[in-house]
Amino acid sequence: MANRKTVELALQGGGAHGAYTWGVIDRLLEDDAIHIEGICGTSAGAMNAVVVADGLQRDGKPGAQASLRRFWKAVSDAAQWSPIQRTPLDRLLGRWTLDYSPGYILMDLMSRVISPYDLNPLNLNPLRDLLIEHVDFDCVRRCQGIKLFVAATNVRTGKQKIFRREEMTADKVMASACLPFLFKAVEIDGEAYWDGGYMGNPALFPLVEECDAQDLIIVQINPIKRHDIPRSANEIQNRVNEISFNASLIKEVRTLALLKRLIQEENLDRKRYKDMLIHRISADAELEPLSVSSKLNAEWAFLQHLHDVGFRAADNWLTQNYDALGKRSTLDIESVYVHD
Numbered sequence: 365m366a367n368r369k370t371v372e373l374a375l376q377g378g379g380a381h382g383a384y385t386w387g388v389i390d391r392l393l394e395d396d397a398i399h400i401e402g403i404c405g406t407s408a409g410a411m412n413a414v415v416v417a418d419g420l421q422r423d424g425k426p427g428a429q430a431s432l433r434r435f436w437k438a439v440s441d442a443a444q445w446s447p448i449q450r451t452p453l454d455r456l457l458g459r460w461t462l463d464y465s466p467g468y469i470l471m472d473l474m475s476r477v478i479s480p481y482d483l484n485p486l487n488l489n490p491l492r493d494l495l496i497e498h499v500d501f502d503c504v505r506r507c508q509g510i511k512l513f514v515a516a517t518n519v520r521t522g523k524q525k526i527f528r529r530e531e532m533t534a535d536k537v538m539a540s541a542c543l544p545f546l547f548k549a550v551e552i553d554g555e556a557y558w559d560g561g562y563m564g565n566p567a568l569f570p571l572v573e574e575c576d577a578q579d580l581i582i583v584q585i586n587p588i589k590r591h592d593i594p595r596s597a598n599e600i601q602n603r604v605n606e607i608s609f610n611a612s613l614i615k616e617v618r619t620l621a622l623l624k625r626l627i628q629e630e631n632l633d634r635k636r637y638k639d640m641l642i643h644r645i646s647a648d649a650e651l652e653p654l655s656v657s658s659k660l661n662a663e664w665a666f667l668q669h670l671h672d673v674g675f676r677a678a679d680n681w682l683t684q685n686y687d688a689l690g691k692r693s694t695l696d697i698e699s700v701y702v703h704d
Contacts, residue, residue, distance in 0.1 A: 369689040370399045371579045371643075372571040377407025377541065377561050377609070378585035379659030380439075381651065383667040385412050386432050387674025388583050388645050393425045395682065402511035402575040404526075404567050406560040409583070410514040410540040411435070411495065414532060418499045421507040435498050436667050442494055443662035450661065460666050462657035463598050472657075475545040487548045489538065496534050504532050513570040515560030516540045519549050524563035524612075526570050561609040568616045572640055579689050582617075583674075584646040586610050588700060602656035614701050617642065621697045643685065644695045647677040 373392075375385050389412060392398050405413035412432065419431030447467035454461060462468040474483060504512070512529035516539040527536040539550035539557035549556035560567070571580055586606045594603040620640055627639045650673045658666070685694045 368397050368399055369579065369686070370401050370577040371581050371689065372401055372575050372577045373403045373405075374566040374568055374571060374580060374582045375403060375405035375409025375412055376565050376583060376585040376613070377405070377409050377559065379408055380662050380667065381585045381654065381659050381670060382408025382412055383436055383670035384585060384647065384651065384674040384677075385409060385583050386436055386667075387671035387676075388678040389416060389674075390429055390432060390671065391675045391678035391682070393429050397686070398682075400510060401577045402513070402571050404513035404515065404571050405540070406515045406564060406566045407541040408585075409566055410537050410560070413512055413514065414495075414499050414501070414504050414537055417504045417507040417510055417512050417529060417532075418501075420509050421503040422500075431498075435494075436671070437664065438494055438498055439491075440662050440664040440667055442490055446662075448660055450663070460658045460661055460669075461655045462661055463655055465657070468657055468660065480545065480547050484547070489547055491541070492534060492538050495537060499534070501533055505530055511575055513567065513574075514540045515564040515567040516542075516550075516557040517560055517562040517564075519544075519556040519558050522563070524560070524567060525555075525557060526564075526567060528570075562612070564612050564616070565609045566613065568613075568620065572620070572638060578638065579641045579643060581643045581645060582613070582695070584613075584644055585651065587648050587652045588614075590652060598655060598657065605656050617697055617701045621702070624693075640693075641688075641690070642693045642695045642697060643681075643689075644700070645674075645678055645681045647673050650677075 373389070385408065392400065403413040403416065405411070415431050415435045416428045419428030422431070448462060448465055448471060449467060450459070450462060451464050454464060507529065510529070512532060514527045514532065514536055516525045516527065516536070518525050535550055535552055539552060540560040542550050542558050544558045549558055568580065586609050588610060590603060594600045620642060624639055688694050
């Protein structure tokens, strides 16, 4: 296609809210005018990324779309027997929160006082089993049609670790999604890893340095700002979670903004440094009201709702900004990530 645009995707993590990212990717894959050169994902973003690579290798874009739907449906099916469920009142009122779920409250309290090394000595993780069942990592490693990067945090050094498509395994994806209060650190080659969100949610520089596309699209799950001051314990925990998992992204975007300005002012060699065009697909109005507890809500109705929100957000973004791809950034970095 003569007017096809090539992009890179940076996918945030966010538990069940990753179904929003599923919707965004679903819309982008549906468009033959969009080619995805590379994806960097963290936690749920990493899972979306490897599912896409697996599907692409099997049956192109339709295969990737089908694989994403199967994966998220499997997540929902596996959660049907979980003790962490919405209360009848929440269902009646149409609230997606788990704040009043006895199972969620008990899990939250136990995770604050009991280590996962004591609470889950066998290190059972149904999500790992599900990932192995639904993703053929041989297919992922063979998928030449896309560059793949998954971010994790080295527990011992505190540094970011990037795993690439050629070396991808289920353990490396689970390392990216390892919440330290719930699961033991994932050990790979003698090193222990926690959730990649602490150091890169998502990591941007692998896409900048190892991909050729100029357009980088951030698919944002965690709201940057909130209008109300958190007052309850749950609200405070939720906001701390959002700030922590957005901090590394804000720093990387600000660094890219600085590089961009130096390039435009001809203080850096354009042949050596790439002038990136930065974009963001977000749905703050729909995602902001969702509490941190809803990230563990894997009901199919909720996942479908998030998918539809993401699909519409991507569709609206393409309608408004497709012509800007390859020409200019559509993200106002200064107002979104810099100025208070």
